Amino acid sequence: MAGAHTKASEVPAEFDETRARMVIARLAHLEGALLPILHELSHEFGYVDIRNVPLLAEALNISRADVHGTISFYHDFKTAPQGRHVLKLCRAEACQSMGCESLVAHLAATHHLAPGETTPDRALSVETVYCLGNCALSPAAMLDGELIGRLDHDQLDQIVLDATGMRS
Ligand code: FES
Incomplete structure (x- = not known):
């Protein structure tokens, strides 16, 4: 195929903020809630959309940098939809x-x-x-x-x- 492939991060993705907020709200009460929530978002959507970062920071009262840091530290968290x-x-x-x-x-x-x-x-x-x-x-x-x-x-x-x- 002659065409160039795009980076996964460039693939446009649907983001359902309401669903994401529901996932976050359901688990926010847990001790050390960030990781369980990231796992659940990953399970529910197949990846962790970067638009979750401000939602997580606000819900858990932590900085956006902390959320970013955790997502990038664990390589299993993908920030774009994966291929089949x-x-x-x-x-x-x-x-x-x-x-x-x-x-x-x-x-x-x-x-x-x-x-x-x-x-x-x-x-x-x-x-x-x-x-x-x-x-x-x-x-x-x-x-x-x-x-x-x-x-x-x-x-x-x-x-x-x-x-x-x-x-x-
Ligand atoms: S270095 Fe061990 S499988 Fe590649």
């Missing part, structure tokens, strides 16, 4: 020594997709992870929760093709 498929590429030491950066470069050059991005049709999101516990079979990846070992360029092309249903 999620490919996690390991870029830790063992996988680096076996060429994971060449996979990242191939993904960018051939599919115009980088870790942290989602295809415009939201078919596939790509993330960086640091060790999947599959070092013996590096470079390792995980597609929708399934481990992949010794990932090569051809397999990577096939994953993108299968997810998006399009040739690059």
Whole structure:
């Protein structure tokens, strides 16, 4: 496909403030409520929309910076909708020594997709992870929760093709 992919953060998303406020109000009484609320927002919407930040700061009487800090500290909290498929590429030491950066470069050059991005049709999101516990079979990846070992360029092309249903 010739077109460029957009960053996930650029994908427009519906934000239902009323629903978000209901989630926050339901859990705001908890001790250390921020994390449980973030988990619940993530569960309910599939990501934590950045427009929740002022709502959370106000409801919990904490600063917006604290809310931002917590969201960015926990990498599992996504701030944009994820693709229907999620490919996690390991870029830790063992996988680096076996060429994971060449996979990242191939993904960018051939599919115009980088870790942290989602295809415009939201078919596939790509993330960086640091060790999947599959070092013996590096470079390792995980597609929708399934481990992949010794990932090569051809397999990577096939994953993108299968997810998006399009040739690059
Ligand atoms: S370093 Fe990649 S799986 Fe361990």
